[in-house]
Amino acid sequence: MAHHVSGLGISPTSMDPRSHITDIFVFRSPGDADRTIxxxxxxxxxxxxxxxxxxxxxxEFGVDNDGDAVNDVAFRVRFSPVAGDSQSASVQLATGRGPAADVEAGETIIADAPVTFGAKPEITAVGDFRFFAGLRSDPFFADPIGAGNNFQWTGQDFFADKNVFGIVLEVPNSVLGPDPQVGVWARVLVPHDGRLVQGDRAGRPGIDNNFNHSDDDKRVWNQQEPVKDRELFLDKFAHIFEHGGYPKDEAVTLAEGLLPDLVTYDYSSAAGSPNGRNLTDDVINEGIALLTKGAAPHDGLRPHDDLSSEFPFLGDPH
Structure with missing residues (x-):
């Protein structure tokens, strides 16, 4: 199911749920075609x-804007320790392949933004950027019990009453690059043996959970960058599609379409998945239909009704 249960506890550098990404979303800012969320x-x-x-x-949000699956832009968010009932966050922007690869590089575009602990979102706006961080209702909707029972759906959305910690950033499209077609992914860099290493990553929904079945594969996957995906995982992904009933050549083509694992996004278009990912996109049923060649029925679930029409768009926490 999405990335909610993939990899957590598999990597020695990502045992902590605070370092675990459940989902990423990328979409045009409602009402402003020149901005991305x-x-x-x-x-x-x-x-x-x-x-x-x-x-x-x-x-970190990473952006590839020239099609080589290497970061050209990075937005890095760091948090202060919680002190009393307050916490703050800062956001750095690193532009260019070199700075984007250097976790200490970049300029601070947002400093000391308050983290929201209550229901009312505290939003920080600086120049062309807006930022929010805090506890929110989980926008993900799925029936993992039914999925695990050969798609015999229960009709119950397991995530309807769940919360996550949301990081939401509104940016001008110009920062993403001159070509509107980009690839976006997210990762968490965690302290390990005196340095920061990649502990978890996420791109398209459901990739790690549905395609990486061994502990070793999950460990390697979550600690590598997208540029290595085809080299290390193309054959394994194609085999999953073959197991689902696709002929070998078609299975390889489908695997190539998923790798490297980046959310493909054209900021000149407001369309949702597979162009970016809206909070309301039915990505689970899209993925299940692809994996089963359309054999599995729809789970009958719909997007959560607690989403907001305004920034930061995620619903109030439960």
């Missing part, structure tokens, strides 16, 4: 843990 949902255990995010980790 980036959403990263963290921590499927929110608010069970004392702190929803890790102040020693870096939460």
């Amino acid at each position: 980036l959403v990263m949902c963290i921590n499927p255990h929110s608010p069970i843990t004392a702190d929803a995010v890790d102040s020693e980790s870096v939460y």
